[in-house]
Amino acid sequence: MSLRRRLTTLFLLDTVIVLSSIFFGYYILNPNFSVFTREIVITSSLTITIGYFLVAWHYGLYRKVWSYASIGELVAIFKTVTVSLLLVASVQLLLMSDVNMRALLLTWMVLLLLIGGSRLSYRVLIGSRKKSEAVPMEKVVIIGAGQAGTIITRQLLNNPVYGMRPIAFLDDDHKKRGLEILGIKIFGATDQIEDFVKEHAVDKIVVAIPTLSKLDRATLIKRCVKTGVKTKTLPCIEELLTGKLSVTDMKDVKIEDLLGRSEVKLDIEAIQSNLTGKTIMITGAGGSIGSEICRQVCHFNPSKIVLVGHGENSIYLIDQELRETISQSIVIVPVIADVQDRNLMFSLMKKYEPDVIYHAAAHKHVPLMEDNPREAVKNNIFGTKNVAEAADTCGVPNFVLVSTDKAVNPSNIMGATKRFAEMIIQNLAKHSETKFAVVRFGNVLGSRGSVIPLFKRQIMQGGPVTVTDPEMTRYFMTISEASRLVIQAGTLANGGEVFVLDMGEPVKIVDLAKTLIRLSGYQDGEIDIRFSGIRPGEKLYEELLNPSERQSDYVFPKIYVGKATPITALEQQYVLDKLLVVPVEEMMEILIGLANRKSVEVTSEFETETPLAAPRMEMI
Template sequence: MTYPKRLSLLILLDSAIVLFSIYIGYFLLHPFSNFYTSKLLLMSSLILLASHHLFAFLYRLYNKVWEYASVGELVSIAKAVTFSILTAAIAQYIAVGHVYWRVLFITWMLHILLIGGSRFSWRMLRDRLIKSKAEKRKTLIVGAGSAGTTVARQLLHHEEGDQIPVAFVDDDLTKYKLEIFDLTVCGTIEQIPEVVEKREIRDIIIAIPSLSKKEIRRIYEICAQTDADVKIMPLIEDVMTGKVSVSAIRNVEVEDLLGREPVQLDISRISESITGATVLVTGAGGSIGSEICRQICHFAPKKLLLLGHGEFSIYSIDMELNKRYGQEIEIIPIIADVQDRGRIFEVMQDYQPDVVYHAAAHKHVPLMEYNPREAVKNNVFGTKNVAEACDTFGIHTFVLVSTDKAVNPPNVMGATKRVAEMIIQNLAKESQTKFVAVRFGNVLGSRGSVIPLFKKQIEAGGPVTVTHPDMTRYFMTIPEASRLVIQAGVLARGGEVFVLDMGEPVKISDLAKNLITLSGYTLEEIGIEYSGIRPGEKMYEELLNENEVQKEQVFPKIHIGKAEPMEKTELFAIIDRFEQLSIEETRDTVLATANWKKKKKVEVGLGS
C-alpha cells in the first residue's frame, strides 16, 4: 500500500474512532439526555478531532510501521490522545466555564483502547495468521542474552524468511524455564541434541557474539550430533546498528573452528606507512596477493601497482578494485614475470614504489618436487630480482611472503623459500631498503590449499582424501595472513623474519570431518580415504626451529625469528650455479643450501 493511501486510511479510521468515542462516552453517562443535539457536543467533537490529528502528526503516529509495534508506539498513542483530550477540556471550559471530566475520561479510555487496538491488531494478525500460512523451519537459538533475543525478534518479524524460532538454550540456569517472546529457555547447551529431537528443530543459530573460537568449536561439536543445520550470527553491534540484518546470519565456516583468536593489528601505524604512498604487490592476482591489495586499499595509498604474470588474474583484481576504489586510488595493472630481471628493474625505475610486497611464488609442495628448476626460477631468482631492484632504486620497504615450510625444509618448495629469506637477510645488512620476511602456516581457501580440494571432493560425493590421520598443519585465513604481511612492513627494521603465533596445529583429518558435516553430510555418506604422505611433505610443521625462537613478542602474537642466513658470498655463488645443474642436482643443492647449518660445509653444487 502506498504512503498516501495508507495515510488517508489511518486518518479516516482515527476520525471515526474520535467521533464514536465522545458520543458513546456521553451516552454511557447520560443515556436519556438531549445533549447530542447541543452545540457544545458538536464543538467538542470538532476540537477533539482537529487536536487528535494535530498531535498524531506531531508524534508521527501515521509514519510508524505498526507490524513492528511495541511499548514505544503505545506511549506515543497515549501522549497524542491525552493532549487532544486536554485540548478539548480547555475548549469546554472557555465555552461554558465547565469541563465534562467524566465524559472526557471515558472518551480518553476508548481512544486508547480503539486506536491502540487498531494498530496492534495488525501486528497480531501478522504474527498469528500470516506466519501460520507459511512453512517455516523450526529454529533453536543458542543464547538467551541480548544477541539471542535480537535474533528471535527479527526472525519473528521477518515475514519473508523461512525460519521460525521455537525455543532457546542457555547455560545461565537462572533463565531456565523462563519465556522470552513466548519462547521458552528449555535447557542448557549440553541438552541441544535432546531439545532438537523433542521439538523437531531443523536449524540452530549460535547467537553469542562474545564466544571465543574454542567455545564456538565446543558448541558446534554438540550441534553436530544432530541433523539440524548450524548457523552463526554476526556481531551484535552490526545487527543493532543496522549494518547487517537477520539475513546476514551465516553458516558456520571452517574458520570459526580453528580454535585461535585473530590477531588484532596496529591500524594507526599501518595508516602512517601506507596512506598516500605508492605500493607495489607482486603476485597481485593470487590468493594472498589479491587480498593484500584489498587490505591496502582500506588505507588509501596514492597508487597501487598490481604486478603479475597471469593476464586474467591481474585483469580480475584490477576490475574489482577499480570498481570500489578507482575514484580515490590510482590502480595500475602491470603484466610482468618476476623471473624477467630487466622488466622488474624497469618497473621499479618507472614507478619508484615506497613499499613492495613480494607475494609471487610457486607454493604447491608435491608439484615443486617434480619441478625443482621452476621452483628455483620463481622463488629464488624471482625474489632475488625484485629484492635487488628495490635495493638499486632505494625502495623504502620490501616484504617477502614466506612460509612455515621454510623451517628445516625437507622439500623443494620450502627450501626455495628459505633461500629467498637468506637472500633478503643478506641484502638487509648493507642496504638502505628495509628487507623483512613473514612466515605463516597454511592459508584456508587459498589456491592449492586443502579446503577447495575437500569441497570439490564432497560435491562429487566423496571420498575426501587425507594423506595421514595424524598429519597436522597450522592454519590461518586469507585476510589474516594478508594483514600480517602489511603489519610486518610497518614493524620492519631490516633483516627480520616475522612469525605469527598461530596457536595449536590442526589435524587435517579433523578439518576434513568438520568440512563434511558443515556441508550437510555425514562421515558415512562421504567417507575419508587415507592416501599416504606425498613427496616432500612433513607429518608436522614448524614455524621456527629450536635455535630460532625468541620468547618476547614485538607485537601481540608476532615474534621475530633468529634465522641465521648463509654468508652472502657463498650463498650467491651457489645461486649462480643453479642454472647449470641437472634436475636432481638442483633438488639436492637447494635442500642442502636451505639446511646449511646442519652441515659443516656446503659442498653440493660447488664441484663436489
C-alpha cells in the same frame, strides 16, 4: 502494497479514528452538544487532527513495519497520542481559558485503544495468514535466551515462510531455566545440546550469543557440529537492532569459526604512519593472500595502490572489487607483469616510486612444484631477487616478503626456494637503506588450491574425501588474520628480520575433513574418507622455526622474530650461478641441502669450484 498506497490507507484510517475518538469523548459527557460545546469540539478536532499527524510523523509512526509491532511501537503510539492531547489542551486554554480534562482524558483512552488496536490487529492478521500457508517447518533450537535469541525467535515465529519453528532455548544462565520467551521454553545448559537434539529430533541449531569470545564461541560451535545437525550463527546484535540484518542473514558455520583464535588487534597508529597517504605496491595481488592484503591496506587510505600480477583475470577481479568498495580518493593501478621480467620490475619501481612493497607473488603448490622445479626457482627465487633488488636500487623505504612455514627444514623444492628467497632478502638488508623483512606463516583457510576448497568439492560430489595420511597435521589461520599480521609486521621491521606469526596449535587434516563433512550436513560415515598416501615433497608435520631459530619473546601480540641465519653474498651468488646451469636433480639437491644447513665457512676453494655439499662446510 506500494508505499504510497500504504501511507494513504494509514492516513485515512487514523483520520477516522482521531475524529471519532474526540467526538466520542465529548458525546459521552454531553449528548446534546450545546453550541459552546460544538465550538470546542470543532476547534479541538482540527487541533488534534493536525497535531496528531505532525507528532506521528515525528515519532516515525508511518515508517514502522507493523507486521513486527512490539513494545517499541506501542511506546511510539503512547507518545504520539499523549503529545497530541496536550496540544489540544493548550489550544483550549489559550482560546477558551478552560480545559475539559474529563473529555480529553476519555478521548486519550479511546485513541490509544483504537490506534494501538488497529496496528496490533494488523500484525495478528498477517501472522494468521502466514501460518495458514502450508510450509514445511524445521524444528529449531536457539542457543542463547538473550536479546539476540529473542529477536531471531520473534522473526522466525512471525515468518513461517522461512520454514523454521523454534521449539526451545538452551542457555547457561540457570536463573532463566523453566521460563518462557515468546511462548518458547528455556531448557538446560548448552552442554546438553547433544542429548537435547536426539531427544527432540531437532533439525537445526541457531547459535545466538554474539557476545561470546572467539574461543568460547568455537568450543560451543564444535559441540553443536558434533550433533550432526545443521548449525547456523547469528550476526552481531548491533546489526540486528539497527535493522541492517534479519534472520535471512544467519550464516552457516564456517571452518574458520572453529579455530577459536582471538581477534587480531593492530597498532593502528603505527600502520597509519606507514600506509596512509603512501603508494603501496603488492605483487601477486590477484592471489589469495595478495588480494586480501590489498583489501586490508585500503582500510588505511593510501594515496595509490599498485596491483602487480601475472594472471590477467585475477588482477581484473581484485581491481574491480576495490573500485566498487573503497574510497574514490585511492588511485588503483592494475599492472599485468611477471616478476621474472627483471627490466620491467626496475621500470615499475622507477615509475610508481612505492613507499611499501608487499611481495606475495610465488608458486606455492608443493606437489606441482616437485614436477616443475625450474618454474619454482624462476618465480620464487629469481622473481623475488628481481623485485627486491629493484626496491633496493630505487630506494623503496619498506619491503615485506610473504614466506611460508614450508621454508623450515624443507623437504620439497617449493619450501627450499622460499627459504632461499628469505636468504636473498636477509642479505640485501645488510647494506640497503630499504627496510627488508620476511613474514613466515602456515596454511591459510580457503586459499585457492588449498585443502578446504578441495574437500568441499569432494563432499559436494558425494565423496570420497582424500586425505594423504591419518597423522598429517598443519598450522592454519584465516586469510584476513594472516594479511593483517603481515601488514603489522611490516611496521615492526628494522631490516633483515624473519617475523613468524603465531599459528596456534596444529590441526590434523583428517579431523578437518570430518568437521567439514559434518558442516555440510552429513553424519559420520555417510561420506567416505580415503587415505591416498603422502605426496612427493610433503612432510607429516610442518614447523615455523628451526629449534636454533626460536625466540620466546613476542615483539607484538601473535608476532615474534626468528633468528634465521643468512648466507653470505658470495654463497648466494655461487648458488644463483649454479641454478642456471645444473641439471634439475642437482639443482634440487643444492637448494634443499642449503636450506637445511646451519652455517657456512667460506674458503677460497668454495669461491671457485667446491660444491655446496662439500664435507668441510658447516651446514646452514
